[in-house]
Each structure stands twice: as structure tokens, then as C-alpha cells.
Amino acid sequence: MGEVFSGPSAGSEVRAAEHADLSRARAGDDAAFTRLVQPLRRELHAHCYRMLGSTHDADDALQDALLRAWRGLARFEGRSSLRSWLYVVATRICLDIVGTRAKRAMPVDLGPSSERAVLDSTPLTDVAWLGPYPDVGLGDGPATPAAHYEQREAVELAFVAALQHLPGNQRAALLLFDVLGFSSSEIATMMDTSATSVNSALARARKIVAEKVPGPAQQRALRQMGDARVQEIVTRFATALERGDADALVALLTEDVTWSMPPLPHWYRGLAAVADFAVEVPLTRCPSWRHRLTSANGQPAIACYLGESLSSVHHAWSINVLTLRDDHIAEITSFLGSEHFAPFGLPLSMP
Helix, strand or coil: CCCCCCCCCCCHHHHHHHHHHHHHHHCCCHHHHHHHHHHHHHHHHHHHHHHHCCHHHHHHHHHHHHHHHHHCHHHCCCCCCHHHHHHHHHHHHHHHHHHHCCCCECHHHCCCCCCCCCCCCCCCCCCCECCCCECCCCCCCECCCCCCCECCHHHCHHHHHHHCCCCHHHHHHHHHHHHCCCCHHHHHHHCCCCHHHHHHHHHHHHHHHHHHCCCCCHHHHHHHHCHHHHHHHHHHHHHHHHHCCHHHHHCCEEEEEEEECCCCCCEEECHHHHHHHHHHCCCCCCCEEEEEEEEECCEEEEEEEEECCCCCCEEEEEEEEEEEECCEEEEEEEEECHHHCHHHCCCCEEC
């Protein structure tokens, strides 16, 4: 596996600190290798998620990347930074996965919105769905001074969903250049291509992402609203759901609000359609709700638990990611399934 030039965060101090553990790791010291890669695990995992759109796939890809790096460490001579080299390994593994699997989808990708509540919606198990991402530990600013995106901005739902519409090479080029701050020449070496090809892929990728994500980033909107106001809106939404208060819930929504629930294919757009769904399904047909506030994809989120009655055990049901705009909720994405809870460190039931 080839090496690349020094990454944007590489420097003499970092290289000096790595040197002793590199020597030990090459000699077979797995504890030394763990010390080397531990500071980079979080950002590498986020990179794999952006490439693949699934926390579980990111887990597998990162594990494979670190295993491959461990086995190939003897070929790493230290001419580039360890961070750069690990991104080479992780990106190539993700590209292999992207080339063999269907793109991750959202309900909006499958068909038009429904005007009225669909009561017999069946989960689609043959669709590779985009999943939520636990963002604890991600930094607030850019990964490097050369990056165009903030780290949390680059895991926002709209951005990651847009990435899934890109071919693998364009996806990798955009992430490596705009999110991670590598140069075109470095990316060309990583991907065994030319800088011209990288720049061309980057231009096409930026155009598609701009079309798919026309609005400002959530990070900007959340900062403008302030933590207290965001917390208030999210708590009011969860409380309205638990109390079955349709008026309180609807008062929090924008006129063009959307609500989708992967793996259910049906989704809703506009206040009338979303209100009809809310009244007919979660506020009426679901006996009792409990919730915990969390964060997903750099956005406020609510973990919802469903019970048969107020006093019964409530079981993990959905991770609901909220997109906010102008002090209101503009988008609700409810990721249904208890399998989403463990990566967030959430229990599977509430007494």
C-alpha cells in the first residue's frame, strides 16, 4: 500500500512523538499500536460513517482498516504522517464497500410524500437505509485549518444523505478535501489517480451536494438559537408527544415541515399532512411514550420508548433527529428500531 505526503495536521512534533511507539509497534507491540491509533479512532470512525451512511458499517470498516494497518505496519516507513496513512487504508476499504453495496437511502428518495396518514405502512427490508450517528466526542470546529466544513456539520443528516448520491470516488474526494483538508495531490496518491481527476470529481461532487443541501448548516442555526432555546423546543416536542397534545406539537412545526420514518417508505410534507399523521398514529395509536434527550448527526435528537400503558415497561422504539429553523422544527426523521440505541449508549427499555 502506497504512502501519501504529510497530512495537514502532520508536523515534526507529532512525528517525534510517534517514532518510539512506531518502532515498538513494528516489532509486534500491539499496545504501542493501540496508543498510536487511539487519538485518531473517533475521526476515522466519522469518516467511515460519512462514506457509508451507517454506524454499523462504519464499525466494521474501521475495524478492518485498523487490522489491515496493523498487519501492514512494516511497510509504513514514516515518510508521511500516521494519520494520512490510516486515512488511505480506511478510505480504500470504504470505497470497496461502496462499490459492492447499494447506496443508503431515505424515504424521500423512494417516492412522493403522502398527504394523509398511512396506517398499514410496512417496513421495507430490501432497502439499505441511512442510519443515525452518535456524535459524542466529535469536535465543533474544522478537523484542520484547511477544511471547509466543521466536523459536526459534516455528519448532519442532510449532508450525509446528499453524499449517498455521489459515486464512491466523488464522495471520497469531497470528504478528503473539504472535510479533512487534504490537498488534491495527496488525495490523488491516496486514490491512485491524478490531481486533475481529483479536481474534476471534487467539482462534480460539490455541485450535487449544493443541489441536495441548499440551506445553511444546522450548526449555524443552532448557534443562532442558543442552547437554552434549542433545549426548550426539543423538550416541548417530547412532552407534547408523551401527553398526546396535538396542538402543542403542531405549534412547534414550520409550515413546510417533513416527517419520515425509515424503514417505513411513506413520508409527509407540510403542516396539514404531518399533523394528520401525528394525530392518527403516534398521538392516538401508540399507548404510552417515554423519552430521553440525546444528540445525533450534530443535531438535537430524542430517543423514544413505547409502552403498552403508563405503568408498563417502555421499550426502545426510535431515534428522532430534529432539524430546526427559525425557532421551529423543520424536519423530523424517526429512525425506527432498537438496533439504533446501543451505539448511543442508551438502554433498550425504561421501567
